[in-house]
Structure formats: structure tokens, C-alpha cells
Amino acid sequence: MENAKISAYQLFVLIVLFELGSAILVPLAIDAKQEAWLAILISTLGGLCLFWLYFRLYEYYPDRSPVEYIQALLGKIPGSIIVFAYILFCLYLSARVLRDFGEMLVTVAYPETPLFIINTIMIAAAAYAVRKGIETIARTGELLFVLFSFLFISAFFLISVAGIIDVSNLRPAFENGLTPVVKTAFTQTLYFPFGEVVAFAMIFPYVNNAKEAKKAGLLAVLVSGVTLALMMASNTSVLGIELVSRSLFPLLSTIQTIEVFDFIERLDVYFMLASVIGGFFKISLFFYIAVRALAILFNEQQPIRLAYPIGMVILVLSMMTASNFSEHLTEGIKSTLFTHLPFQVVFPFLLFLLAAVKHRRKKQAGADGRDSL
Amino acid sequence: MVSFFHRKKRAKESQTRSGGPEKKKEQLLEVSLAANVDHIRQKTGHSQDIVIRMLKLGSRGEMRAAVVYVKGMVDSQTIYDFILESMMTNPSLHDKLTPEEAVQLLTEEAISIGGLQRQQRWEEVFTSVMAGNALILVDGIAEALAASTQGGERRTIQESTTNVAVRGSKEAFTESNETNIAMIRRIINDENLWTESMKIGRVTKTDVSIMYLKGIAKEEIVEEVRSRLKRIDIDAILESGYIEQLIEDKTLTTFPTVFHTERPDAVAGNLLEGRVAIFVNGTPFVLVVPALFIQFFQSVEDYYARFDIATAIRFLRIFIFFISLIGPAVYIAATTFHQEMIPTELAIIVAAQRESVPFPAFVEAIIMEVTFEILREAGIRMPKAIGSTVSIVGALVIGQAAVQAGIVSPAMVIVVSITAIASFATPSYAVAISARLIRFLFMFSAATFGFYGMILAFIMLILHLCSLRSFGVPYMSPMAPLIPAEVGDTIFRKPLWAFKRRPNQLVSNNQVRQADDQKPHPPVKDQKGGGRDA
Amino acid sequence: MRKWLLFFLLMMSVTGLSGCWSKKELSELAIISAMGIDKNEEGKYVKTVQFVNPGNVSGGLQGGGGGQGPAVTVYTAEGDTVFEAHINSSAKVSRQLYHPHANLVVIGEELARTEGVNVLLDVFERNAEVRSTTKLIISRDMKAGDMMKMLTAIDHIPAEKVNNTLKITEKMRGENVVVSLQDFIKWSTAPGIEPILSGFRVEGNLAEANKQESVMQMDPAANLEANGIAVFKDEKLIDWYEGQTARGVVWILDRVKQAEIDLEWEGKKDAVVYQVMRQNTTIKADTKKDIPEITIHVRAEGAIREVTKPVKLDDPNIIAEIERAAEKEIKQQLQKTVERTQKNQSDIFGFGQAIYRQNAKKWKGLQENWNETYFPQVKVNIEVEAFVRRTGLRTNDHLSELEKKQSKGGE
Structure with missing residues (x-):
């Protein structure tokens, strides 16, 4: 364990940046059509439950990292296998986000630049962050969060000032009933982005105040859920559902539509700025968590040494997961059942049950012991 | 390989250290006056400015004595009036006395000077003579009396030239430690203002004093400062910059992690916030630790001005800092990668200007920036009389000729000029100069990856800043980590009455800064007040 | 130190190489x-x-x-x-x-x-x-x-x-x-x-x-x-x-900001010019019937800009009459546009969209052949509210003074 402490507020900031990170890029919950925003809100509730589950697990073992308590719960070897699978999961997600951003930048602003180069410098920056440790990442998060929220708030402001919002685009409501909405919420949006918070189990032990951390985390999930819902609602009302569902980066299209005073227009850079900040944090957090977990698993005393090799792994992974962007996206949606569901819901839940049983038994044993005395 | 080098270096270090003065046996004074005087002559190489005045004690005395001092370092009037005269005319000094009694008498009766010390070791003796003390040697005793007679020509207190404020004290520190410390004492009349002094520099033996407010400064930080200063083993300390470089937390950074100022009021304010000041003899620049990033954007004047104005000016300074950091980089990124974000009319104007320019925007920017840096450096180093010539030539070269020759575009000149002015408007020279260096980094990243490169460079810059610490205090606090109660004195400056507490990161106890309810309440004109008319 | 140098060189070469890819000088x-x-x-x-x-x-x-x-x-x-x-x-x-x-x-x-x-x-x-x-x-x-x-x-x-x-x-x-x-x-x-x-x-x-x-x-x-x-x-x-027909379309799409309307007054054509300064148009669909009904509601505010015939503009009753005339005129113009469009069988007004948003189920039945079969049959009600808020710098026109003078001169 790194000897570091972060505050509850820093945890809040990191979770918000993490959740918004790549979710602002894509048409989220688009299968729910006009009710995408509602699907996001519903899955936010699910996200809150998941967060509670992850945090509860941490509360059973407040001073141990997940690597250690999974091993303690499942036994050395099965535990190690599960932990290793989780590390691979983190690396894969990190690579996915990296790919998302690379593709976005290549499509939007750097058509002639190879994806590999774009990804390389991004991962180099992330490796630099990982070497600096969680405290520095958290502090950087605090500063950039101000910029990030400024960008978001001003973008919403500009969108509403530009007079491009047409709320009637959100109608008709529930064209096909509530079923597709709920289905989208629980088959897609719950896992991306909300379930990904599972990785933060590695971060919880660093927080200096567990009680505050729980509140901050729940609030962060709620805030990011509401922000995403608002974002999707404004995308839909500006572009109309047909355009949103055809867009790779609907928020970009929305921002491109802004024309205020004949002067404030062409704000692509705005979008790029916000998304690179968010993406950077998502990549580096997954990256950092994978490096930490590996260090603990293999008893490496200087985890900093792992930063560059693991960075290379993520880079190569990001290039190899798919040969084109469509494949990458399809993979993202289809893989939820095979990867996201077990790693984000099934395993944590089983672990939680196991921990709860063990805990109770221990407590009973303690109580019995006292009685016998 | 690397570790091998380290080991070798360490071995070398220990060698030099053991070969130093520690090896010498402690040498003591001798009983014979002649031997002592000879020793002094020999040790100082018969230097002309070492005055050795031989005399006899008392009005009719026979006992031989000597007064030794360095010309120019002492106040000669003091030596004539209070040492020589009293030694030579004091009636109670007579032959019957033993040397021991004579010295006793001198200390207690004859010499009317504040600081008087008895010394036995040559090392002490030389240090005090070289620092401007007068040495009194009496035949027959292996002791010397050192009388503090420091004086001589010094620069008087003048107005600050580097930290200029429109409002506020006009005093600036001088080169003398005593004067500087006294200036702070004059501001803070409290017995809790403690100073500790030490000599650093094997050859220069420079006076270095640390000053802090007992009970307000955090003990650990004071201890840390003390131990870092003690660790210094160097031959010379010529300026506080030496100390700064030897005690900072991280050397591989362009940002200053030690604050330095020429203004006593700034130091006093920092002391009252619990910081520690380090005075170095021979320079008017006093160091203050721990330093925070935001501190370099604050000026003492902010606290003298009204809070709303001060807040606005602080925002402006941050804005200025960003301009001086990324001004040319934004121009490069916008004209070589993101032409779409420039409004059409402007894009066409800039394109028209760039038509005849033979260089890419990056090269153009580098040419202009380097030219500007040359001019700036020349302007500083030149004698003042020639300085104006430089600026005229510079203005002609940059402003007129380069544009007319079509080597640079007018837009570039505008960008570089704004950036140049911005870099001069940052209150702290140390931060301004580091911004100037990082500017080239941003220009480079903008030239290779446009805004994407700039954003990543910016993120890395923030990461770097956040990883810095100054004496254990995070450099970017109180913004990161966020301490909500202290944000009121960062980019913002809350009203003075609202400064209830000191920055608690630094303070051990005694956090309350002022009494409750300090908000000014003008007397309300109520019904009673109507009596005045009657 | 060597490690740093290597890293630096690597970064330099990566960035240096990439320099030529997406870079495009303005000139x-x-x-x-x-x-x-x-x-x-x-x-x-x-x-x-x-x-x-x-x-x-x-x-x-x-x-x-x-x-x-x-x-x-x-x-x-x-x-x-x-x-x-x-x-x-x-x-x-x-x-x-x-x-x-x-x-x-x-x-x-x-x-x-x-x-x-x-x-x-x-x-x-x-x-x-x-x-x-x-x-x-x-x-x-x-x-x-x-x-x-x-x-x-x-x-x-x-x-x-x-x-x-x-x-x-x-x-x-x-x-x-x-x-x-x-x-x-x-x-x-x-x-x-x-x-x-x-x-x-x-x-x-x-x-x-x-x-x-x-x-x-x-x-x-x-x-x-x-x-x-x-x-x-x-x-x-x-x-x-073209002209008024075109404006009708823009009007129904609620994108008109200003419009100038010539009114007939006491038998003289184009006697009063009413300029709409602000307007709001909404389309509502009534989907209860087999073929839905559409209601277009226009609310216009404006001012009198020109009269070519003496009109007593200081009289509120006259103003009210002008308002009625304006309403009639606007309604007529919109009606013409709607009729022509229905004949063209192309729903450029988004009536179908209004129905879809009102009642998505109903729309599913109408969706096919909407333009050809249903759109031309849709009954369109046009409701107009027009207000004259001000009359410029003068109340009565100098023409009426002129008339008075002439009639005096005639005596």
C-alpha cells in the first residue's frame, strides 16, 4: 500500500471525473430513444446500489486492499486468480477508454495522425500521473475539476442561450412503453459508466474518513448520473433523436450547433478540452489501480517500476482490441454480459455475502467467547 | 551503474569532510601577548587593514595590552571613545593587578560597550575579529576580550526596487542582517518573535538567522528549517539564493518552492501566518518558507486595498500568468491545427498576413520569442544609460523592420508583445521566469499536436505542480488539497474582518487571528441622534 | 540521468515525427x-x-x-x-x-x-x-x-x-x-x-x-x-x-420575427401598413377523430408603420378595428399557404410531427401515405390574435390635416 491519504472531497472529484470521463463522448442509453435521459436516471439508482455494495465490502475490511481481502475470503490461489482477472478487466477498460479517445481525436481533429501516436502520448501522460501516485492524481483532479465543471456549465449555458433547444424533440414520451427504457438501463447504462466504479474499491482504503467517503461517493454517482441525463436530454432536444442515434459523438455535434452573437461558434476545442480531461482521469485511474493491484499481488516493493511496462500493455491492448471503430463499439455493447456483469455485479455480490457470513460468524464467536468468560 | 556512481561520490564527500577543519586540534590563545600578536599577524598574512594597536593599561600603568580590529568593519569612534580612551586613562588600572584582575576590571568597569565576550580559542577570536569586533588582548593571560564594535559604511534603508507597491511601507531590506531583523522587530513588537542565528559557509561564515513567531509557527516546520540549514556544508553563501537552492524540497522544477522578498511588511505578514523567515547577511532578499504557489501571485498591497479590488486584481494576475504561459502556443495551435475555430473573417486576415511569411508559425514564434528574450536580457544587463538604446533598436527591429521585411506577420508581433507584457506583470519574478521557460514547452507541444498536445502538457504541468511540496506543505494548497476555509485568501481575497483564522496547515496552535465581530459597524443614525439638531 | 535522456529523446522523436501529420499552415x-x-x-x-x-x-x-x-x-x-x-x-x-x-x-x-x-x-x-x-x-x-x-x-x-x-x-x-x-x-x-x-x-x-x-x-x-x-x-x-405564400410557411414554422402586412381600410386597398414585431405560433393536433385536426394559433404584436389614407389612430376603437382587419388578413394569407401545400401533398409544416408527438399510437396508423392520403384531408383551423401596440411618433396622420385644409380651402 502506498502511504497516501486522500480526502472525501477528492474521492468525490475523482468519481465524477471518472464517470463522466468517456460517457460524455458516446450516445449513452440510445436504445431508449427519447427516454435516454430517464434510462440514465434509472441506472443511476442502480449505480448507487452498486456503489453501496462495493463500499459495504470495504467497510468489512477497512484497512486492507481488495487484493488482500479477496485472497482472505476465497483462499490464496482462487483469490489470486480472481484478483488477476480483475486486473485484466481494469487494463482492458483502460485500453477501451484510450481507444475511444484516440478514435475521437483522429475523427474530429487529427485525421492524418496515426491512432498509435495519439494513444502513445496520452498513455505517456497517464504513466507520468501513475508514477506520481494517488495523492497527486487526486490533487490534480481537484484543480482540473474546476476547469471541467466550468466547461460543462458554460456549455449548458451557451446551448440554452443559443436558442437551439427544442424540448418537443423529447416527445412523444414512452412511445414503446417503459420496457425498452428499463431494459436499456439495466443491460447497458448500469455497467457503463456506473458499474465501473468497482475499480474504486482499490482507492477506498486511501480515504482518510470512511463515513464521509461513503457520502461523497454516493453523491458523486448521483451528480454524474444527473449530469449525464441532462447532457443526453439536451443532445436529444438539440439534434433530434434520429441524429443523436446516428452520431458517434453526439455532444460534439450539439456543441458544433452553438452559434451565439455570430462570434461564439466553432467550439469543437471546448469539447476536446473537456473530454481529454475526463478521459485522462479515467485512463489513469484504471491504470493506477491495475498497477497497485499487481504490485500487491506479486509483492513488488516499488510499484512505480510497473508504470511504463503496464502502460505499454494498455497501449498495445488499445490498438489490438478492434480493427475498426464500429467493431470497437459493438464489442463494447456485447461484452457487457461476459465481462461487466460478472465483474461489476456477480463477484462483488458473492464476495459481499461471503464477507457478511464470515463477519457474523466472527462476531458470534466473539460474543460466545465473551459469554464463556 | 547509477548506484555505483552514487557510492563513489559519497566516499569522496566523506573524504573531503574529514580532511577539513575538524581534523585540526583546537588551538588556544597563549599567555604571552607578543606570541598572540605574532600569531594574528601571521594568520592574517600581515594584511594592511588589520590594525594592531599596542598600548599600556591605565594612566601610569606598565601592563601591556593590545587592541586588534579590522579597518572599515568597525565604528572607529566607538573604539576611540569607549575602548582606547578608557583603557589608557582609567585610574583604577595600575601595576599591582594580576592580569586576571585587570581583565576583570576591564570587563566590569573600564569598557562601556554593550557586547563584551571573553574568548580562549583562536577560531572564535578570528571569527569575531573578521565580523567587525574589536579584540582586547592583555599580556599574561590566555584570553581575549571581544567587544562588539561593528560599524562602518553600509547602504542605508532605501525604497524597494523589486517589490514595488503603490500603497504601503516604503522601506526595503538592506544587506545587513541586524538592520533587517530590527526592521521586523519594529513591526512586530512581541516577545514571541524568536530568532536563531548560525554561521553557514566554511569560508564566508555568513550570518544566517531564522525568525518565527513562537506559538504560531508549527514546531515541526521550524525544526525542519533548522535541520535543513544545519545540513548545509558549503564553502560560501553569497546570497540567499544559495540557501534557497540547498534547502528546497525538489530541485528538478522551474517553480520556486521558497518565497523571497525585499519588503519587511511582507515578511511580517508571513510570520504572522506562521511561516519561518530566513535572513542571510549580505543580501536584502529574505527567504520565507513554506511557500505556496498562490503566494507568488499575491502582493502585500492586496491586503491594504479593499477586498473587492484585491480579488479582481488577483484574478487578473492569474489570467496574466496563463497568457504568458500559453499565449504563443494558442496562436501556433490555432493557426496550424485548428483553423476552424478562428472566426472566418479573422482567419482570412491572419491568412493574408501569413501569405508572405516564409516560415511555419512555430518557427516564426520561436524567432520572435528568442528575439524578445535577447532584448530583455540585454535590457537588464546593460548599463542604465544604454538601456534605452536597446529598447529603441528592439522596437524598430521587432515592430517595424521584421514586419515590413515580411519575415514575421503582424499578428505574431501582437501575440508576442502581449505575452511579453504579461510576463512582466506577474508580481513574482521567480514565477514569471519559470513561466517563460515553460512557454517554450507549450509552444513545442502546440506545434506538434495542437490543442491536444497543449491540454496534455497542461495536465502534466498541473500534475507536476501538485506533486511539489514546500517543507512538507503541498505546493498547490489550499486549492489542492482543497481547504475550503482558506480559499478566501487565494485567488479571492475576502474582507479583512472575515480572516478569523490563520492558515491551519501551518499553524500549531493559536489559530484565532482576530476577535469575533470585527466587521465595521458604522454608528446607526437613530432617533436619539436627532438631538444634535435641537 | 541516462534513463531521462533516453526518455527525452524518445518523446522528442515521437513528437518530432508526428509534427508533419496533421499540421497545416494557414498559408x-x-x-x-x-x-x-x-x-x-x-x-x-x-x-x-x-x-x-x-x-x-x-x-x-x-x-x-x-x-x-x-x-x-x-x-x-x-x-x-x-x-x-x-x-x-x-x-x-x-x-x-x-x-x-x-x-x-x-x-x-x-x-x-x-x-x-x-x-x-x-x-x-x-x-x-x-x-x-x-x-x-x-x-x-x-x-x-x-x-x-x-x-x-x-x-x-x-x-x-x-x-x-x-x-x-x-x-x-x-x-x-x-x-x-x-x-x-x-x-x-x-x-x-x-x-x-x-x-x-x-x-x-x-x-x-x-x-x-x-x-x-x-x-x-x-x-x-x-x-x-x-x-x-x-x-x-x-x-x-414566393412572397406571402412563402411567408406563410415561415410563419407556421414559427420562424417569423418581423412581417409587414397591408390592410384594406374603408374600401381602399393597402391603406394601412401593420408591421408585426413579435409573434408566436403554435401547432396543436387534435387526434380524437379518425383524421386528426390541426389548430394553428398565431399571436402577433406590432405597430402601425404607414397609412395612405386618413385614419383616426388616436381612437382605441379604430385601433381595435385595425386589429380585427389584421387578424383577418393574416388568417387569409396562412390559409392560402396551407391550401397550396395540401394540394402539393407535402407536409412541410410538420403537422404529422405534431400528431406523432401528441399521440404516437395514432401516428403509426397514419404514417404510411401520410403526405398523399391524410395530409391533404386534414382540417386546419387557424386562429389569429393580432395586437396593435403603438403607432410610431404620430397619432393622426398629416393626410387628414391636409384633407381638412383642402376642404376649408374649398369653402
Whole structure:
């Protein structure tokens, strides 16, 4: 364990940046059509439950990292296998986000630049962050969060000032009933982005105040859920559902539509700025968590040494997961059942049950012991 | 390989250290006056400015004595009036006395000077003579009396030239430690203002004093400062910059992690916030630790001005800092990668200007920036009389000729000029100069990856800043980590009455800064007040 | 130390190498201001690209040589697809084609009538360089390419002139609409609404229009002017609306900001000019019946701008009467537009969309053949509320004083 402490507020900031990170890029919950925003809100509730589950697990073992308590719960070897699978999961997600951003930048602003180069410098920056440790990442998060929220708030402001919002685009409501909405919420949006918070189990032990951390985390999930819902609602009302569902980066299209005073227009850079900040944090957090977990698993005393090799792994992974962007996206949606569901819901839940049983038994044993005395 | 080098270096270090003065046996004074005087002559190489005045004690005395001092370092009037005269005319000094009694008498009766010390070791003796003390040697005793007679020509207190404020004290520190410390004492009349002094520099033996407010400064930080200063083993300390470089937390950074100022009021304010000041003899620049990033954007004047104005000016300074950091980089990124974000009319104007320019925007920017840096450096180093010539030539070269020759575009000149002015408007020279260096980094990243490169460079810059610490205090606090109660004195400056507490990161106890309810309440004109008319 | 050096060198080489990839110097770009698409006799697409000559626009800086040549240059190329035509045109230009500042795409009327517009737009929508806010117009009665060759007087760049004209006329007269690429695609794909576009035509001598001298004259030989709204059906241009009919469309789409309406007063035509300054139009669908009913509600506020006959404008009752007359007039105009559109069988007003948003289930039954079968049968109620808020600097006109004087003189 790194000897570091972060505050509850820093945890809040990191979770918000993490959740918004790549979710602002894509048409989220688009299968729910006009009710995408509602699907996001519903899955936010699910996200809150998941967060509670992850945090509860941490509360059973407040001073141990997940690597250690999974091993303690499942036994050395099965535990190690599960932990290793989780590390691979983190690396894969990190690579996915990296790919998302690379593709976005290549499509939007750097058509002639190879994806590999774009990804390389991004991962180099992330490796630099990982070497600096969680405290520095958290502090950087605090500063950039101000910029990030400024960008978001001003973008919403500009969108509403530009007079491009047409709320009637959100109608008709529930064209096909509530079923597709709920289905989208629980088959897609719950896992991306909300379930990904599972990785933060590695971060919880660093927080200096567990009680505050729980509140901050729940609030962060709620805030990011509401922000995403608002974002999707404004995308839909500006572009109309047909355009949103055809867009790779609907928020970009929305921002491109802004024309205020004949002067404030062409704000692509705005979008790029916000998304690179968010993406950077998502990549580096997954990256950092994978490096930490590996260090603990293999008893490496200087985890900093792992930063560059693991960075290379993520880079190569990001290039190899798919040969084109469509494949990458399809993979993202289809893989939820095979990867996201077990790693984000099934395993944590089983672990939680196991921990709860063990805990109770221990407590009973303690109580019995006292009685016998 | 690397570790091998380290080991070798360490071995070398220990060698030099053991070969130093520690090896010498402690040498003591001798009983014979002649031997002592000879020793002094020999040790100082018969230097002309070492005055050795031989005399006899008392009005009719026979006992031989000597007064030794360095010309120019002492106040000669003091030596004539209070040492020589009293030694030579004091009636109670007579032959019957033993040397021991004579010295006793001198200390207690004859010499009317504040600081008087008895010394036995040559090392002490030389240090005090070289620092401007007068040495009194009496035949027959292996002791010397050192009388503090420091004086001589010094620069008087003048107005600050580097930290200029429109409002506020006009005093600036001088080169003398005593004067500087006294200036702070004059501001803070409290017995809790403690100073500790030490000599650093094997050859220069420079006076270095640390000053802090007992009970307000955090003990650990004071201890840390003390131990870092003690660790210094160097031959010379010529300026506080030496100390700064030897005690900072991280050397591989362009940002200053030690604050330095020429203004006593700034130091006093920092002391009252619990910081520690380090005075170095021979320079008017006093160091203050721990330093925070935001501190370099604050000026003492902010606290003298009204809070709303001060807040606005602080925002402006941050804005200025960003301009001086990324001004040319934004121009490069916008004209070589993101032409779409420039409004059409402007894009066409800039394109028209760039038509005849033979260089890419990056090269153009580098040419202009380097030219500007040359001019700036020349302007500083030149004698003042020639300085104006430089600026005229510079203005002609940059402003007129380069544009007319079509080597640079007018837009570039505008960008570089704004950036140049911005870099001069940052209150702290140390931060301004580091911004100037990082500017080239941003220009480079903008030239290779446009805004994407700039954003990543910016993120890395923030990461770097956040990883810095100054004496254990995070450099970017109180913004990161966020301490909500202290944000009121960062980019913002809350009203003075609202400064209830000191920055608690630094303070051990005694956090309350002022009494409750300090908000000014003008007397309300109520019904009673109507009596005045009657 | 060596590690650092290695890292530094690596980063330098990575960034240094990449330097040439996406970098484009402003002076190496051919800034496209407008594009035009036609089809020639051989069935190939003809793409006309209008470039800005920056040196000639900003009046010249060095040597005083600027401002001599025309502000824009036009190149034409053909190909089997729009993209091919585009690539072919780059063979004629020494610089890299640069789209983001292209604010205008002109489509020839002939092409719009035979092939429609949508098929041309994918290439623009897909390209990240092309702005989705780029405006679309139809060149009326002429090839888009010929219109691109026009030079204009006040605005140096013709595309700017077109865009500004569009914006101003939409605001002042309400007879045109500003339609961007994105709007057009949105309208085409959304259920229950058909797209429209504004038309431009050249007034005057076309042969003279591409010469610099034409612009130098006080009365240019030819002028570009906004003219009419193109109505589409099944993606093809079928009709042009002009004047009041066109304004009716803009009105029903709730995009009119100002409109001027001539009222008949005491038997004299066009006696009172009422200018709408502010208006709000809503479309409501009543989906209870088999064939839904549409209600258009207009609320207009405005002022009297001119009278050509003595009217007692200080009398509130008279004002109220004028208001009634204005309501009648507006209603009539809108009615005409609706009737003509129903005859055209193209739901450019978005009545279908209103129904869809009101009652999605009902819409499913109507969706097929909406334009042909149901739209023409829809009963449209138009409700207008008009208010006269003020009458300018004077109450009664000087004409009535004149009349009085004359009648006195007659005594």
C-alpha cells in the first residue's frame, strides 16, 4: 500500500471525473430513444446500489486492499486468480477508454495522425500521473475539476442561450412503453459508466474518513448520473433523436450547433478540452489501480517500476482490441454480459455475502467467547 | 551503474569532510601577548587593514595590552571613545593587578560597550575579529576580550526596487542582517518573535538567522528549517539564493518552492501566518518558507486595498500568468491545427498576413520569442544609460523592420508583445521566469499536436505542480488539497474582518487571528441622534 | 540521468515525427468559402468550389498590392460521385482544400428537381471538417456553378453575402428560412415533416456578373437576391413559394420575427401598413377523430408603420378595428399557404410531427401515405390574435390635416 491519504472531497472529484470521463463522448442509453435521459436516471439508482455494495465490502475490511481481502475470503490461489482477472478487466477498460479517445481525436481533429501516436502520448501522460501516485492524481483532479465543471456549465449555458433547444424533440414520451427504457438501463447504462466504479474499491482504503467517503461517493454517482441525463436530454432536444442515434459523438455535434452573437461558434476545442480531461482521469485511474493491484499481488516493493511496462500493455491492448471503430463499439455493447456483469455485479455480490457470513460468524464467536468468560 | 556512481561520490564527500577543519586540534590563545600578536599577524598574512594597536593599561600603568580590529568593519569612534580612551586613562588600572584582575576590571568597569565576550580559542577570536569586533588582548593571560564594535559604511534603508507597491511601507531590506531583523522587530513588537542565528559557509561564515513567531509557527516546520540549514556544508553563501537552492524540497522544477522578498511588511505578514523567515547577511532578499504557489501571485498591497479590488486584481494576475504561459502556443495551435475555430473573417486576415511569411508559425514564434528574450536580457544587463538604446533598436527591429521585411506577420508581433507584457506583470519574478521557460514547452507541444498536445502538457504541468511540496506543505494548497476555509485568501481575497483564522496547515496552535465581530459597524443614525439638531 | 535522456529523446522523436501529420499552415490552405453542386449532360456531378484569396480580401498589407484581384477564385471539376468531383477539383489548386470556413453549399435547381438534395449530403455530413451549420440554398433558374461565379459588392466574399442576406431577410421579411445542413437532414429524417430550402437568383446581366468591373460600379450589373422557398416532396424539389405564400410557411414554422402586412381600410386597398414585431405560433393536433385536426394559433404584436389614407389612430376603437382587419388578413394569407401545400401533398409544416408527438399510437396508423392520403384531408383551423401596440411618433396622420385644409380651402 502506498502511504497516501486522500480526502472525501477528492474521492468525490475523482468519481465524477471518472464517470463522466468517456460517457460524455458516446450516445449513452440510445436504445431508449427519447427516454435516454430517464434510462440514465434509472441506472443511476442502480449505480448507487452498486456503489453501496462495493463500499459495504470495504467497510468489512477497512484497512486492507481488495487484493488482500479477496485472497482472505476465497483462499490464496482462487483469490489470486480472481484478483488477476480483475486486473485484466481494469487494463482492458483502460485500453477501451484510450481507444475511444484516440478514435475521437483522429475523427474530429487529427485525421492524418496515426491512432498509435495519439494513444502513445496520452498513455505517456497517464504513466507520468501513475508514477506520481494517488495523492497527486487526486490533487490534480481537484484543480482540473474546476476547469471541467466550468466547461460543462458554460456549455449548458451557451446551448440554452443559443436558442437551439427544442424540448418537443423529447416527445412523444414512452412511445414503446417503459420496457425498452428499463431494459436499456439495466443491460447497458448500469455497467457503463456506473458499474465501473468497482475499480474504486482499490482507492477506498486511501480515504482518510470512511463515513464521509461513503457520502461523497454516493453523491458523486448521483451528480454524474444527473449530469449525464441532462447532457443526453439536451443532445436529444438539440439534434433530434434520429441524429443523436446516428452520431458517434453526439455532444460534439450539439456543441458544433452553438452559434451565439455570430462570434461564439466553432467550439469543437471546448469539447476536446473537456473530454481529454475526463478521459485522462479515467485512463489513469484504471491504470493506477491495475498497477497497485499487481504490485500487491506479486509483492513488488516499488510499484512505480510497473508504470511504463503496464502502460505499454494498455497501449498495445488499445490498438489490438478492434480493427475498426464500429467493431470497437459493438464489442463494447456485447461484452457487457461476459465481462461487466460478472465483474461489476456477480463477484462483488458473492464476495459481499461471503464477507457478511464470515463477519457474523466472527462476531458470534466473539460474543460466545465473551459469554464463556 | 547509477548506484555505483552514487557510492563513489559519497566516499569522496566523506573524504573531503574529514580532511577539513575538524581534523585540526583546537588551538588556544597563549599567555604571552607578543606570541598572540605574532600569531594574528601571521594568520592574517600581515594584511594592511588589520590594525594592531599596542598600548599600556591605565594612566601610569606598565601592563601591556593590545587592541586588534579590522579597518572599515568597525565604528572607529566607538573604539576611540569607549575602548582606547578608557583603557589608557582609567585610574583604577595600575601595576599591582594580576592580569586576571585587570581583565576583570576591564570587563566590569573600564569598557562601556554593550557586547563584551571573553574568548580562549583562536577560531572564535578570528571569527569575531573578521565580523567587525574589536579584540582586547592583555599580556599574561590566555584570553581575549571581544567587544562588539561593528560599524562602518553600509547602504542605508532605501525604497524597494523589486517589490514595488503603490500603497504601503516604503522601506526595503538592506544587506545587513541586524538592520533587517530590527526592521521586523519594529513591526512586530512581541516577545514571541524568536530568532536563531548560525554561521553557514566554511569560508564566508555568513550570518544566517531564522525568525518565527513562537506559538504560531508549527514546531515541526521550524525544526525542519533548522535541520535543513544545519545540513548545509558549503564553502560560501553569497546570497540567499544559495540557501534557497540547498534547502528546497525538489530541485528538478522551474517553480520556486521558497518565497523571497525585499519588503519587511511582507515578511511580517508571513510570520504572522506562521511561516519561518530566513535572513542571510549580505543580501536584502529574505527567504520565507513554506511557500505556496498562490503566494507568488499575491502582493502585500492586496491586503491594504479593499477586498473587492484585491480579488479582481488577483484574478487578473492569474489570467496574466496563463497568457504568458500559453499565449504563443494558442496562436501556433490555432493557426496550424485548428483553423476552424478562428472566426472566418479573422482567419482570412491572419491568412493574408501569413501569405508572405516564409516560415511555419512555430518557427516564426520561436524567432520572435528568442528575439524578445535577447532584448530583455540585454535590457537588464546593460548599463542604465544604454538601456534605452536597446529598447529603441528592439522596437524598430521587432515592430517595424521584421514586419515590413515580411519575415514575421503582424499578428505574431501582437501575440508576442502581449505575452511579453504579461510576463512582466506577474508580481513574482521567480514565477514569471519559470513561466517563460515553460512557454517554450507549450509552444513545442502546440506545434506538434495542437490543442491536444497543449491540454496534455497542461495536465502534466498541473500534475507536476501538485506533486511539489514546500517543507512538507503541498505546493498547490489550499486549492489542492482543497481547504475550503482558506480559499478566501487565494485567488479571492475576502474582507479583512472575515480572516478569523490563520492558515491551519501551518499553524500549531493559536489559530484565532482576530476577535469575533470585527466587521465595521458604522454608528446607526437613530432617533436619539436627532438631538444634535435641537 | 541516462534513463531521462533516453526518455527525452524518445518523446522528442515521437513528437518530432508526428509534427508533419496533421499540421497545416494557414498559408498552405485553400480556404473554401462556398461549394456548388450540379449535374451535367453526361450525368456526372459538377462541383464548383469557391476559394478565398486572403490577400485580396483584407485590403493588402505589404507593398500595397492587395485588393487588386477578385476576393474569390472559382474552380470546377466533375466526377461520378460528389467526393470524386471534389478530389478532382483539388488537382487544380496548389493548396490543401480546407472546409471548415465553407459557410454555404449551393445546389442547382435542376439537380434538386431530378435527384433531390439528400443524396448529396452524406459526404458533407460524414466529413468532420465540414460544419453542420453550413447553410444550404438552391440556385434558382440557374446552375449552382454560375451562381458561384458571381461577385458581390459590399461583402467581398459572395458566400458571406448570401448568408447575411438570408439572415436579414428571414428576420425582416420572413420570406426565407436559414436552413443549415443539419436542419435539412433533421427535417428529412424526422417523421411527419418535409424539408424546405431558400432559393437565390441573380438579378441582371449574368454575363457581366463574374467580372471585377461589375462590382466596381455603383449599380452593379448583376445582383444576388434571396427569392422564394423551395418545397420538397419525396426528396425532390416540386414547387417554389414566393412572397406571402412563402411567408406563410415561415410563419407556421414559427420562424417569423418581423412581417409587414397591408390592410384594406374603408374600401381602399393597402391603406394601412401593420408591421408585426413579435409573434408566436403554435401547432396543436387534435387526434380524437379518425383524421386528426390541426389548430394553428398565431399571436402577433406590432405597430402601425404607414397609412395612405386618413385614419383616426388616436381612437382605441379604430385601433381595435385595425386589429380585427389584421387578424383577418393574416388568417387569409396562412390559409392560402396551407391550401397550396395540401394540394402539393407535402407536409412541410410538420403537422404529422405534431400528431406523432401528441399521440404516437395514432401516428403509426397514419404514417404510411401520410403526405398523399391524410395530409391533404386534414382540417386546419387557424386562429389569429393580432395586437396593435403603438403607432410610431404620430397619432393622426398629416393626410387628414391636409384633407381638412383642402376642404376649408374649398369653402
